[in-house]
Amino acid sequence: MAKRSGNQYMRKDAVFIYSEEQLGYSFSETHPFNQKRITLTLDLLTKMGAINENDILPPRMATDDELLLAHDSKFIQIVKQAGKGIISKEVGEIYGIGTEDTPIFPNMHEASAMLVGGTLTAVDEVMQGNTKYAVNLGGGLHHGFKGKASGFCVYNDSSVAIKYIQKKYGARVLYIDTDAHHGDGVQWSFYDDPTVCTLSIHETGRYLFPGTGKITERGNGPGYGTSFNFPIDAFTEDESFLHIYKTAIEEIAEHFKPDVILTQNGADAHYFDPLTHLYGTMNIFEQIPRIARDIADKYCNGRWIAVGGGGYDIWRVVPRAWAQIWLTMKGQDAPSGILPEEWLSKWQEQSPVPLIQTWEDPSPLYEPIPRKAEITEKNEQMLNQSLRIIRNETIV
Numbered sequence: 001m002a003k004r005s006g007n008q009y010m011r012k013d014a015v016f017i018y019s020e021e022q023l024g025y026s027f028s029e030t031h032p033f034n035q036k037r038i039t040l041t042l043d044l045l046t047k048m049g050a051i052n053e054n055d056i057l058p059p060r061m062a063t064d065d066e067l068l069l070a071h072d073s074k075f076i077q078i079v080k081q082a083g084k085g086i087i088s089k090e091v092g093e094i095y096g097i098g099t100e101d102t103p104i105f106p107n108m109h110e111a112s113a114m115l116v117g118g119t120l121t122a123v124d125e126v127m128q129g130n131t132k133y134a135v136n137l138g139g140g141l142h143h144g145f146k147g148k149a150s151g152f153c154v155y156n157d158s159s160v161a162i163k164y165i166q167k168k169y170g171a172r173v174l175y176i177d178t179d180a181h182h183g184d185g186v187q188w189s190f191y192d193d194p195t196v197c198t199l200s201i202h203e204t205g206r207y208l209f210p211g212t213g214k215i216t217e218r219g220n221g222p223g224y225g226t227s228f229n230f231p232i233d234a235f236t237e238d239e240s241f242l243h244i245y246k247t248a249i250e251e252i253a254e255h256f257k258p259d260v261i262l263t264q265n266g267a268d269a270h271y272f273d274p275l276t277h278l279y280g281t282m283n284i285f286e287q288i289p290r291i292a293r294d295i296a297d298k299y300c301n302g303r304w305i306a307v308g309g310g311g312y313d314i315w316r317v318v319p320r321a322w323a324q325i326w327l328t329m330k331g332q333d334a335p336s337g338i339l340p341e342e343w344l345s346k347w348q349e350q351s352p353v354p355l356i357q358t359w360e361d362p363s364p365l366y367e368p369i370p371r372k373a374e375i376t377e378k379n380e381q382m383l384n385q386s387l388r389i390i391r392n393e394t395i396v
């Protein structure tokens with residue numbers, strides 16, 4: 001009833017963008033990027049009674065004109081042809097598709113445009129005042145470039161969405177990326193643009209894809225000082241991760257004064273994640289959305305759009321981590337204790353590993369790290385270096 005109202009007093013707290021069509025973004029049965037994560041998350045929220053069908057809005061497909069806001073026309077054409085099986089391997093590889101990371105799959109264009117459209121649907125819902133917050137877990141494809149796919153990402157939904165926000169709503173956007181990999185595609189899309197601020201906290205690129213995201217990547221020309229990177233060391237644990245994240249987001253939001261916040265919520269900074277080397281636990285995934293929401297409430301009258309991202313332990317990590325985003329949006333306290341029995345028994349049959357039975361991770365999750373103090377200190381120095389530019393200190 002109140003859903004389409006522009007009246008802020010009638011607006012919903014949160015909208016969950018989802019339809020089964022989002023699951024069509026699938027490289028292969030064995031590829032680490034697996035959208036079953038969304039099904040598992042939604043089912044967890046459903047079985048705990050935290051979401052119902054009135055909360056869910058289906059995505060639309062992004063149009064070619066919308067994709068062109070952040071992508072080259074030739075690249076879009078190639079993706080369309082690839083999905084119909086009519087380009088050669090050599091041509092595909094020039095555009096980053098048909099590679100080991102980003103294989104070609106049927107209807108690749110339609111499936112990719114559907115993920116972008118989901119984020120655009122979330123944007124419109126928030127910017128038109130129908131809801132305070134919106135989440136599209138199918139989005140977060142932060143490695144997509146203007147003219148090239150990369151790192152499991154074809155079209156970059158966040159880049160398209162930010163351009164769309166600029167064009168349609170004229171708003172200043174703060175993009176916050178907590179995926180364990182650097183949010184390179186989004187950063188480069190707005191590297192020269194002073195009206196978009198990108199913030200990425202990630203495992204240092206020394207040993208991890210894509211290798212960029214150094215603190216010296218601060219933006220270019222008029223955009224200098226609106227790109228922030230926080231490369232943390234391998235084996236970083238919860239306390240240091242959260243300290244860096246909270247300090248960075250608070251100081252940058254105060255400095256930049258955004259109108260709207262877009263967060264990318266990759267869940268691959270967890271100790272269990274098979275592709276990265278960070279030592280996060282469920283504590284960080286409980287806190288990340290809560291801190292982002294507080295910032296959106298403080299600076300943006302609540303306007304907050306969240307998207308998914310990486311996350312390759314789809315059974316033990318991603319559902320619990322991503323459920324926290326929705327629970328935060330609905331103003332619910334972080335749950336504790338055992339997960340819904342029905343969810344555990346349903347999915348344990350399919351899971352190749354024993355599911356974690358509780359919202360919290362078992363403690364301790366891993367052997368103590370001898371270098372903890374050293375890593376924490378190194379991260380702290382990195383944080384201070386990266387924030388110097390807005391603390392009016394000399395950059396060295």
Ligand SMILES: [Zn+2]
Pocket residue numbers: 179180181266268309310311
């Ligand atoms: Zn990642």
